[in-house]
Amino acid sequence: MPLYEYQCDSCGLVFEVRQKFSDAPVSECRDCGGPVQKLISRTAFALKGGGWYAQGYSSGDNGKGSACESAGKSDACGSCPKAANA
Numbered sequence: 001m002p003l004y005e006y007q008c009d010s011c012g013l014v015f016e017v018r019q020k021f022s023d024a025p026v027s028e029c030r031d032c033g034g035p036v037q038k039l040i041s042r043t044a045f046a047l048k049g050g051g052w053y054a055q056g057y058s059s060g061d062n063g064k065g066s067a068c069e070s071a072g073k074s075d076a077c078g079s080c081p082k083a084a085n086a
Contacts (some may be wrong), residue, residue, distance in 0.1 A: 005041045010034025 001018045008014075008029035017026055029036050 005039040006036040007039055008032060008034050008036050014039070 001020055003016050003018050004026075005014065005016050006026050006029075008031070011029060011032045011034060013029055013031050015030060019026075025038055026036055028034070
């Protein structure tokens, strides 16, 4: 579940709430009951390591060969990154 950050307009309290995407936004401060605003926060999301990008989407093939054996032989290959390199 996503974690959202809110700030109270009355007391200045900044707090976090775990909510489903379908949940209504919080409208009251949990301490003083004043109105709150949803903050836009930085995420901790980061892609690290080799992963899918280095294996299928990077421009360099690092000596792994640039295309699979069936590249271009099927309509299903149209969206495959290796077929684009064939």
